[in-house]
Amino acid sequence: xxxxxxxxxxxxxxxxxxxxxxxxxxxxxxxxxxxxxxxxxxxxxxxxxxxxxxxxxxxxxxxxxxxxxxxxxxxxxxxxxxxxxxxxxxxxxxxxxxxxxxxxxxxxxxxxxxxxxxxxxxxxxxxxxxxxxxxxxxxxxxxxxxxxxxxxxxxxxxxxxxxxxxxxxxxxxxxxxxxxxxxxxxxxxxxxxxxxxxxxxxxxxxxxxxxxxxxxxxxxxxxxxxxxxxxxxxxxxxxxxxxxxxxxxxxxxxxxxxxxxxxxxxxxxxxxxxxxxx
Ligand code: DGL
Numbered sequence: 001x002x003x004x005x006x007x008x009x010x011x012x013x014x015x016x017x018x019x020x021x022x023x024x025x026x027x028x029x030x031x032x033x034x035x036x037x038x039x040x041x042x043x044x045x046x047x048x049x050x051x052x053x054x055x056x057x058x059x060x061x062x063x064x065x066x067x068x069x070x071x072x073x074x075x076x077x078x079x080x081x082x083x084x085x086x087x088x089x090x091x092x093x094x095x096x097x098x099x100x101x102x103x104x105x106x107x108x109x110x111x112x113x114x115x116x117x118x119x120x121x122x123x124x125x126x127x128x129x130x131x132x133x134x135x136x137x138x139x140x141x142x143x144x145x146x147x148x149x150x151x152x153x154x155x156x157x158x159x160x161x162x163x164x165x166x167x168x169x170x171x172x173x174x175x176x177x178x179x180x181x182x183x184x185x186x187x188x189x190x191x192x193x194x195x196x197x198x199x200x201x202x203x204x205x206x207x208x209x210x211x212x213x214x215x216x217x218x219x220x221x222x223x224x225x226x227x228x229x230x231x232x233x234x235x236x237x238x239x240x241x242x243x244x245x246x247x248x249x250x251x252x253x254x255x256x257x258x259x260x261x262x263x264x265x266x267x268x269x270x271x272x273x274x275x276x277x278x
Contacts (some may be wrong), residue, residue, distance in 0.1 A: 004150045009243045010035035011068030012074035017045035017163065019198030020077030022264035023106065026221030032231050033244040034111055042254035046159050047080040048128025059085035060093060061278055066274060067098055072241040075278065077097040079127055079196045083107060083134035100236055109227035110220050111140035112193055117216045125152040126179065127196035128159060153183040162199040165177055176203060177210045192216045251276040
């Protein structure tokens with residue numbers, strides 16, 4: 001089941017669990033012609049509270065697995081992995097293990113375009129503890145928009161709410177309101193908020209309910225999909241290696257039955273996965 005099909009060179013999409021499916025969904029809408037493999041490391045999720053070393057080790061292992069399944073290009077559809085592992089993988093590991101393959105993340109495409117939305121130049125970022133403490137968002141935003149002010153808020157309860165199917169429950173309101181209030185207390189001029197975790201789009205209705213009108217909420221799916229389309233256009237040496245039969249395969253490191261039941265909520269379509277041992 002895990003052996004590579006030598007004729008298929010899919011684009012790999014990786015997340016610690018289900019969240020990356022919100023990204024894959026939009027990528028497939030934008031670029032339906034390609035083949036895809038999704039890998040969710042559900043057995044070791046969540047990543048958001050783990051150390052740099054652990055997130056890096058797990059992410060590298062999953063990237064290598066996707067390479068061994070024929071991927072020439074892997075998207076880290078996880079902010080925590082993008083924040084804590086991407087740079088080291090790109091700079092240190094790829095030149096040694098696969099110099100012609102590519103790994104891309106979700107933070108850069110999101111930070112690049114915040115200027116299209118913010119008038120006040122005050123940005124809020126919501127993410128896991130790992131993403132927030134890495135400071136990746138403020139660092140990346142500063143590269144594109146040095147005069148912007150960025151405030152962050154870690155929301156450690158939001159991923160468990162989503163993973164436990166409690167994202168529409170009354171109980172969710174408490175933690176959603178708490179973190180939005182905290183963020184806006186740090187800076188009342190914020191007019192654009194980045195959902196810097198791929199799980200958070202499932203909370204968007206409740207987030208909207210608890211935010212004052214006039215604040216733009218940026219979810220990453222469409223942004224990453226459009227950025228990938230542009231990347232493939234600009235990099236024919238990678239694009240030409242990706243096969244185009246329109247297939248999608250799903251793998252999880254945990255139980256496929258559990259994965260399939262929850263994944264369809266994130267992917268908005270029925271999902272049939274297979275187990276993968278790392
Ligand atoms: N989906 C991950 C992210 O975007 C968070 C989930 C986790 O903590 O594993 O950061």
